[in-house]
Amino acid sequence: MKNLASASPNRLKILVGNYLQDQDLSKIDDAWDVITQAHKERKHFSGDLYVLHLLEVASTLASMHLDLDTILSGLLHGVFKAGVSFEEIARKFGDDVANIVEGSTRIKEVTYNSQLASQAGNLRKMLLAIASDVRVLLVRLVDRLLDMFLLDMVDREQQLYIARETMDIYAPLASRLGIDWLKRELEDHSFKFLYPEEHYELSHNMDDSLDERQRYVDEVIEILHKTLGESNIYPMRIIGRPKHLYSIYKKLVAQNIPLEKVYDKVAFRIIVKTVNECYEALGTIHGNWAPVQGRIKDFISVPKANNYQSMHTTVIGPHGHFIEIQIRTDEMDRVAQEGVAAHWAYKEGQKASKKDTKLFGELKKLVTSLQEVEDPREFLDNLIGELYDPEVYALTPRGEVKEFPLGSCPIDFAYSIHTEVGDKCVGAKVGGRQVPLKYQLQNGDIVEIVTSLTQYPRRGWLDLVKTSRARTRIRAWLRREDNEKAHKLGREICDREIRKYNTSLKKIIKSGHIRLILKQLKCNSLEDLLVKVGSGRITLRTLIKGLIPVELQKDNEQAQVEKLPPEELASLMVSPQTPHADKGKSGLCIDGIDGMLVKVSQCCSPLPGDPIVGFITMGRGVSVHKGNCPNLLSLDPKRWIDVVWTGIADKTYKVSINVVAENTKGIFAEISAVISTDSANIVHIAAHTTSTEQAQMIVSLEVVNLDHLKVLIQHLRQIPSVITVRRL
Numbered sequence: 080m081k082n083l084a085s086a087s088p089n090r091l092k093i094l095v096g097n098y099l100q101d102q103d104l105s106k107i108d109d110a111w112d113v114i115t116q117a118h119k120e121r122k123h124f125s126g127d128l129y130v131l132h133l134l135e136v137a138s139t140l141a142s143m144h145l146d147l148d149t150i151l152s153g154l155l156h157g158v159f160k161a162g163v164s165f166e167e168i169a170r171k172f173g174d175d176v177a178n179i180v181e182g183s184t185r186i187k188e189v190t191y192n193s194q195l196a197s198q199a200g201n202l203r204k205m206l207l208a209i210a211s212d213v214r215v216l217l218v219r220l221v222d223r224l225l226d227m228f229l230l231d232m233v234d235r236e237q238q239l240y241i242a243r244e245t246m247d248i249y250a251p252l253a254s255r256l257g258i259d260w261l262k263r264e265l266e267d268h269s270f271k272f273l274y275p276e277e278h279y280e281l282s283h284n285m286d287d288s289l290d291e292r293q294r295y296v297d298e299v300i301e302i303l304h305k306t307l308g309e310s311n312i313y314p315m316r317i318i319g320r321p322k323h324l325y326s327i328y329k330k331l332v333a334q335n336i337p338l339e340k341v342y343d344k345v346a347f348r349i350i351v352k353t354v355n356e357c358y359e360a361l362g363t364i365h366g367n368w369a370p371v372q373g374r375i376k377d378f379i380s381v382p383k384a385n386n387y388q389s390m391h392t393t394v395i396g397p398h399g400h401f402i403e404i405q406i407r408t409d410e411m412d413r414v415a416q417e418g419v420a421a422h423w424a425y426k427e428g429q430k431a432s433k434k435d436t437k438l439f440g441e442l443k444k445l446v447t448s449l450q451e452v453e454d455p456r457e458f459l460d461n462l463i464g465e466l467y468d469p470e471v472y473a474l475t476p477r478g479e480v481k482e483f484p485l486g487s488c489p490i491d492f493a494y495s496i497h498t499e500v501g502d503k504c505v506g507a508k509v510g511g512r513q514v515p516l517k518y519q520l521q522n523g524d525i526v527e528i529v530t531s532l533t534q535y536p537r538r539g540w541l542d543l544v545k546t547s548r549a550r551t552r553i554r555a556w557l558r559r560e561d562n563e564k565a566h567k568l569g570r571e572i573c574d575r576e577i578r579k580y581n582t583s584l585k586k587i588i589k590s591g592h593i594r595l596i597l598k599q600l601k602c603n604s605l606e607d608l609l610v611k612v613g614s615g616r617i618t619l620r621t622l623i624k625g626l627i628p629v630e631l632q633k634d635n636e637q638a639q640v641e642k643l644p645p646e647e648l649a650s651l652m653v654s655p656q657t658p659h660a661d662k663g664k665s666g667l668c669i670d671g672i673d674g675m676l677v678k679v680s681q682c683c684s685p686l687p688g689d690p691i692v693g694f695i696t697m698g699r700g701v702s703v704h705k706g707n708c709p710n711l712l713s714l715d716p717k718r719w720i721d722v723v724w725t726g727i728a729d730k731t732y733k734v735s736i737n738v739v740a741e742n743t744k745g746i747f748a749e750i751s752a753v754i755s756t757d758s759a760n761i762v763h764i765a766a767h768t769t770s771t772e773q774a775q776m777i778v779s780l781e782v783v784n785l786d787h788l789k790v791l792i793q794h795l796r797q798i799p800s801v802i803t804v805r806r807l
Contacts, residue, residue: 086131087111088154094141095150102147107137109171110154117161125229132225133157139221143417148172149214152179156218159184175212182208182215183222194240199455202248202462210446216252220261223249227268242272251466255442257385257418266325274328281324281331292321296345299396303349303364310363312356315409318348322403349406354379357406361390364404368394371401376522379411381472381480387415444548452551464547473524487520487545493528494549501552503530517543562610568701569613572720576623600625615695618718677701677722683708684734684807688785693722731781733762734788735807741800742774749798754780757791773802 088111092104114130123132137153151172158168159181169177185201208215223245230238246269253262271278285292296319303317322345349360357379364370374393382388389407396402407415445465452458469482473492481495494501507514508527520526536556544550573584587593593605600617602608611617677693683705685691690706695718703722704711711719740746747766754761762779769775782788788806795804 086128086134088134088137091134091138091141091150091154094138095147098144099147104147106147106151106172107154110151113163113168113171114154114158117158117163121161123229124226125232129157135225136218136222139225140217143217145214145217148175148179149217151176152183152214152218153221155180156183156222178208179212179214179218182212183218195459196455198244199458203449203458206446206449206462210443213256213442216256220249220253220256220258220265224261224264224268227265230268230272238272242269245269246273247463248466251463251468253418254468255385255445255466257383257387257414259416259418261418263323263325267323270325270328277328278324281328285321285324285327292345295397295400296347299345299347299402302397303347306367307349307360307363310359312351312360312363314360315350315352317350319345320348322346346403346405348412349404350409350412351406352408354408357390357408360406361392364392364394364406368396370394374403379407381474383469384480384482385418389415449551457551457554461547461551464550471520472522473520473526476525476527481526483520484545488518488543489514489516489520489526489528490540491544491546491549492520492526493530494544494546494552496528498552500528500530501549502536502556503532503534505529505531505534516540561614565610565613566606567613569609569611572612573609573622596625615718618695618715677703679732680704680708680710682710684732686732686734686782686785686788687724691722691724693720694718695720731760731783733779733781735777735779736788736792736795736804737807738776738778738795738804739769739802740774740776740798741802742768742772743800746774746798746800747776749800750776750778750795753794753798754778754791757787757794759787759791777807 088107092107095102095107096104111130114133118129118133121129123129125132133154133156136156137150140150140153155168155172155176156179159165165177165181168180182205185204205215205219226241227245230241233241245265250262250265250269253265300317300319304314307314351357351360371393374391376391379388379390388411389405391403391405393401393403449458449461449465452461468484470485471483471487473481473483475481475496481492483491483495489507490501490504492507493504504516506516506529507518508529509518509520509524511527513529536553538557540553541550544553570584577584577587587596588605597604597608600608600611600621602611602617608617612622678701679685680694680702685703685705685708691703692706692711693701693703694711694714696702701720701722738750740750751761760781762781764776764778766774766776780788780791782791792804792806795801
């Protein structure tokens, strides 16, 4: 193990000097001085000096031929946690380096209430930094890769946490940058720790068949050279390499097959000189080996968002084995392996190419789509969902390529264009043909979105969409809609409760007391308070405690009790009918409040005439239960609220009854006739014969009120064959 005195950055300077001949490399020495002073004898979790880990990060970045600022950032990326200031780094190395180092530093100063919130906070910070400088991500990816090499040295819980985060987030981000080798390394090392038994078995089986596989690779390469040469195509090189372990494992799981049934364990890559030769080579290969339908993909004319270009085909090769072949030019191959580093935009002041600008634009879109997601779990789910490996490539009428996961629908396509287009989407035309919103996009579809000013997102859309971008936008709209309804209900509840104490919300605001109330109830604003009351997050008891002085509360409660008749003192579940109650759509009223958010609970199906109680739900208004409903009695009484029936003359309500009768001929017709005669409407009937040869029926009805139901039940009981009738 090296000590600090024997360590030096000389090897790094030689590595950088090989491709940055005109740069001042003394800054590397300056950065080395900073980190040796800041970290001294601090150890990495591997047991080595932390500065040696930083040196390895910088050396790996240099092996990718990145610019000097990125190399310096790799060396310095831990110094802020060691007490070095942002200003000092900016003064010595420039603002770019300071910003990259800051973006690459995990959040440690903020205290989170859970590991989930901490993870989301760190990733959110990193994504915001990436949006301004993608080099932040390069430093973080290399740092993570080197940690993965040494993950054997931490406990099992930490291994699982780091490996899962790497598999779900860092490997897909490497793919977004088009750095294929880095993505493969991150996936394979994560696979090793997430599924150790499967990794061990697969790697040993692959090793056992190594000689046989190499003979097959040599045979195919020889045939390819000969076949292409006969068509006057002379590749620069043909490479046959085993697919990385995790990609083979995914195929085993997806197709539920044993390893010996995976024939395309080897991918062949043909590198030619020109684009025309790519297509000529494809035609020659298909002329000799039968292609597998659906496995031909042209990423040359339609590149991926990460600038990847290549022809892909799978053919039935020698001995009947499936083999995957990729055909590309030398430049395409370099971009496929190195991604953004292949033509780095920051070298010597170069401007970003159009392709790189598009790539960075996609990363910024990713950040923007996640900015408004506050919940840590939702944020992480959406981030992982956004980093999908695209399988469907559809086009706009102007030829712009959009990438989607398998199973995506026109709503996903609409939100990929713009939020407003998604919100107003009513359908789509694919190839000029109208398709429904549930249509699943196919490769090559040319999609035109149809919109309407009267359309708005529906909750059912969440079951159709596959992209997190669409799901986030739909949820955001639904949240705003729920908040508007909750705000209105909350204001009405506050006004009603405050009136009981001979004051008003307006007076409380004017007195300035509202600021103290908001602080006590932990609300950011009056609007926040009203929304929380309307959605049930602030109970009535808590509201009154915050709004009204204790003395006034006691006086008012005593006065209210003295006014109540004896029969109502026995049961406080039902409020007296309010003479001036506004008629609501539901036929229910909260002490005179508009019943827009009031809904009859399906668990007990109360009818007018039943004792009822309202329960303020979380985000769905007020649900109304029968006073003796078991579900209500198990809920928090602090969120109960008085409810009365109002405006019920022309309304019907659903209720279910259980009828048991002798299984005689015509019994069903008799029961139906009685129900019809009593002006009730049958919604649904489920009937069966019991083991004692009795007919048992569950009948869902629409009746006017409790009295209507009682009369109906009495008439059904008068049928000679009916044994029992009871309300469910």
